[in-house]
Amino acid sequence: MAVQFTILGSGSSGNCAYLETDQARILIDAGFSGRQIRQRLATLGRTPETLTGILVTHEHSDHIQGLGALCAKLRVPLYCNRLTKEAIERQFQAAFDFRIFSTGASFEVGDVVVDTFSVPHDAYDPVGFLLRTVTKKIGFLTDLGHATKLVIERVRQANVLVLETNHDMKLLQDDVKRPWSVKQRILSRHGHLCNDAAANVAAEVVTSELSQVFLGHLSRDCNKPDLAHRAVRARLDQIGATHVGVEVSSQDAPTRTVAFD
Ligand SMILES: [Zn+2]
Ligand SMILES: [Zn+2]
Numbered sequence: 001m002a003v004q005f006t007i008l009g010s011g012s013s014g015n016c017a018y019l020e021t022d023q024a025r026i027l028i029d030a031g032f033s034g035r036q037i038r039q040r041l042a043t044l045g046r047t048p049e050t051l052t053g054i055l056v057t058h059e060h061s062d063h064i065q066g067l068g069a070l071c072a073k074l075r076v077p078l079y080c081n082r083l084t085k086e087a088i089e090r091q092f093q094a095a096f097d098f099r100i101f102s103t104g105a106s107f108e109v110g111d112v113v114v115d116t117f118s119v120p121h122d123a124y125d126p127v128g129f130l131l132r133t134v135t136k137k138i139g140f141l142t143d144l145g146h147a148t149k150l151v152i153e154r155v156r157q158a159n160v161l162v163l164e165t166n167h168d169m170k171l172l173q174d175d176v177k178r179p180w181s182v183k184q185r186i187l188s189r190h191g192h193l194c195n196d197a198a199a200n201v202a203a204e205v206v207t208s209e210l211s212q213v214f215l216g217h218l219s220r221d222c223n224k225p226d227l228a229h230r231a232v233r234a235r236l237d238q239i240g241a242t243h244v245g246v247e248v249s250s251q252d253a254p255t256r257t258v259a260f261d
Contacts, residue, residue, distance in 0.1 A: 002259040002261055003020070003136060003259065003260045003261075004258070005017070005018070005019050005020075005258045005259075006044060006255060006257040006258070007162065007214055007216065007249040007254060007255040008032070008037065008040040009036075009040060009250065009253065009254065010214075010218075010249040011062075011218050011249075011251030011252075012062060012166065012217055012251075013031075013062050013220070014032045014036075015029045015031040015062055015216065016030055016031050016032050016040070016066070017029065017140075017162065018046070019133075019138065021110065021111050021112055022110075022111055022134075023052075023111040024052050024111060024112045025046065025050055025051050026051070026110075027055070028055050028129065029054075029057055029063040029064070030054050030056070030063070030064060030065065030066035030071075031062040031065050031066065032065060033069065034048070034066045034068065034070055037070065043254055044254075048069075048074055052077070052110055053076065053077045053099070054067070054070060054071060054078050054079065055080075055114060056078060056080040056084055057119075057129070057140065057142065058084055058123035058124070058125070059087035059124060061091075064091070067088065068092055068094055071097065072092065072094035078096045078097060079107070079109065079114070080098065080100070081100065081101055081102065081116075083124035083125035084123075084124055084125055085100060086124070102116075103116055103118050103125055104116060111133065112131055112133055114129055114130075114131055115129065115130040115131075116129060117130075117150055118148075119141070119143065119144040119148075120144055120190050121144050121190055121192075122188070123143070128141050128142075128144070128151060130154055130155055130157065135261060136260045137157050137159050138159070138161075139158030139160070139162065139205075140155075141161065141164060141193075142162060142164040142217045143164060144164065144193060145188055145189040145190040145193070147193070147204070151201075152204050152205055155205050158210060159260075160210075160211065161205065161210060161212070161213045162213075162249075163202060163213055163215055163232075164215075164216055165193065165215040165228035165231070165232065166192035166193055166194060166217050167186065167192065167195070167218075167219045167222040167223050168223050168224065168227045168228070169195070171221070172187070172222040175221055175222050178221075178222075186222075192217070192219075195227055195231035196231055199231045199234070199236075202246075203235050203241070206241045206244060208243070211243070211245060212244065212258060213236075213244055214248075214255060215228045215232060215246065215247070215249060216249045218248070220251065225250070229246055229247075
């Protein structure tokens with residue numbers, strides 16, 4: 001059976017992706033309500049009851065909202081590091097089936113090897129992932145203020161990359177809803193990647209093996225899909241990486257499913 005990968009939704013108020021292989025059905029973050037995640041899995045003909053695990057990058061609510069429904073009620077195993085576990089326990093006060101990993105370590109969920117690495121973001125111990133299936137590798141880079149050397153090295157092997165394009169710098173600066181302190185937080189080295197920073201990350205990690213970049217975690221007020229797309233597409237074209245597809249994911253609906261043999 002082919003490996004299938006679908007972003008069920010991504011944006012600054014909810015993030016969740018789904019990977020299915022012969023031996024694993026994994027969510028990467030669960031940042032929608034249990035009901036929303038159920039509905040979005042149903043579009044793929046799947047149910048939360050058949051999940052083999054949920055990987056959590058960090059404890060912000062746009063990544064963990066659905067854990068109560070999925071992990072407390074359905075007992076889906078929840079993979080995270082210790083500090084993230086403690087933060088989750090403070091928010092939910094429910095008994096979860098935690099599987100603790102050390103940041104930087106790798107572990108297996110069925111036939112998927114999960115590499116973990118630290119990312120600079122204002123959470124307790126935020127991580128990115130490289131999910132290695134039998135044939136392909138999928139990198140996750142959302143929620144990071146800047147891309148460290150380590151981050152670039154860890155996702156350089158990816159065939160598919162989920163990359164944060166949180167905001168357009170000008171739209172964020174001009175935004176009237178956000179107080180200056182919030183803007184400072186977003187712009188800090190432990191905040192979020194803007195479109196241009198993400199474009200540079202894409203240019204740094206690209207190899208002949210990278211076939212698809214999904215742009216994610218867009219701010220509803222401070223970004224637009226075409227701005228994000230244009231920034232990353234232009235940068236990749238500039239360095240001759242025309243073989244890489246670029247698609248923008250949405251908060252509201254799943255992306256198309258990418259399938260590999
Ligand atoms: Zn987030
Ligand atoms: Zn976050």
